[in-house]
Amino acid sequence: MNPRLASLLAKIDEYPDVTIVAVSKEVGVQEIRLAYDCGFRHFGENRMQDALAKQDALDLHVSWHFVGRLQTNKVRSAAGRFALYHSLSSLHLAEEMNRIALRTGSCFPCLVQVNASLEQTKQGLALGEVADFLALVSRLPGVRVLGLMTMGPHTEDRLAIRRVFRQVRALYEELRRMPSGEACMQHLSMGMSADYELALDEGATMLRIGSAIFSNLRDNGGRHDGK
Template sequence: MNTELTQTPNLNDAVTIAMSERIVRIKDRMAQACARVGRDPSEVTLLPVSKTFDDQAIRRAVSLGYKRFGENRTQEIAQKTPLLADCDIQWVVIGQLQTNKAKDVARLAHELQSLDRLELAEALDRRLQLEGRAIDVLVQVKTSPEETKAGLEPTGLIPFLKQISGFQTLRVKGLMTMAILSEDESAVRRCFAQLRQLRDQARQEAISGIELDRLSMGMSGDFELAIEEGSTEIRVGSAIFGARDYSA
């Protein structure tokens, strides 16, 4: 990866124009999904997921008006931060996080969307106190039966929210999930509907210090179903940036 700051891409170059056109198509699909269920498109935001994409690709998205970017690994954030220091980017950690990475999140991230256990919350709180910072967090809930999917078990959500309500460094803003990878749309939809229902149940508890206005659910392959089931933010990578190259 290039270690020198690169210039903001020309809005009129072919690659940036292609990215802009892809985003327009995504926005149109978002609006159509909202229309099908009577929602206002302004209720749903688009989070570009920049994992594996280089700093130049991110600069193109910045030139199109985006400042928040989702990343799975704190190592990538650490590599990209100095290259994009002039862009005022807000990094959003969306990947499963090991406790020993809490120090990196506390130092580099604006938001964590994959908080799923008390041990991690405690580690983050300690590190954030040392940094003198607070960050937004979403609690990740496991709504898919797949063993590969991470997250808090649904039955543990309300007790967990009560446990972390006292952490002043963690501003709990909502919930996140990843749906089952399936051709069965009803199975995918059930994952999203379950998260919305869990949010509604948790709201009834009126836990002090806990806000549950946000539902982060839906990715490149299923975001329309997620929007129809109440998503307030979709996480989209390849549909914006193009195909990923994992060889590096």
């Protein structure tokens, strides 16, 4: 097995309740099949057209996640096609999801994106905006918030990354104590290929890992429970 992939899987095996989303946005169906054969069962895409094409081309029993920014004009085509939408941070988008859900009899399970570091290049709500946003979205029956998603800041400072993950985890725990009518905090999605170890240490329940899986997968001779 490729040493880097072996190290990743060994680390994740220490956290049996963590779900790995193999972010397959840069690879084709052949690589996804290879990942499936190694035990991965959750796959993440960030472009709607590519995601739907891969879903239609594959006959695998997997869960698809939309990990990119969902545009309002793509909501109809996305309805019912994904187990989880990872980047809700706009009331306008939530209202469009609700409109389509009511028309199609579907539901949009979502994670609210949090931009704890307030980086201008990233989407997401500030920590202090999340509770009010949840109160508004809770009025939309076609949208179900199931947790939070965040990305670590774009920096080499590991302490800064850890601080952001810790802040979002604290918010997640606070929201879990709220009345269940506003949100059901089941998932805390944080941590990617470069910082997943920090995210695990700080309480992530879901990782979004792309290159650390797919760039090493062809050398992998074993299997793994992708949960």
